[in-house]
Amino acid sequence: MAADHEIGCDDCFDELHEFAELELAGKSPAEAKPLVKDHLDKCGSCREEYQALLEALQAIENGK
Numbered sequence: 001m002a003a004d005h006e007i008g009c010d011d012c013f014d015e016l017h018e019f020a021e022l023e024l025a026g027k028s029p030a031e032a033k034p035l036v037k038d039h040l041d042k043c044g045s046c047r048e049e050y051q052a053l054l055e056a057l058q059a060i061e062n063g064k
């Protein structure tokens with residue numbers, strides 16, 4: 001198990017959607033979910049996943 005101050009890819013993935021929605025809402029996901037931010041800084045594959053998710057959500061927003 002990961003230490004308290006660090007999350008793994010699975011935990012990160014669970015939070016990713018919410019993190020992206022905060023970002024798109026113009027809030028501060030890094031403040032709301034510092035552990036996710038921390039993981040994204042360290043983990044290239046989650047960062048790619050996050051970028052893809054962000055783009056997908058933006059496409060949905062724009063399609064409204």
Ligand SMILES: [Zn+2]
Pocket residue numbers: 008009010012039043044045046
């Ligand atoms: Zn990861």
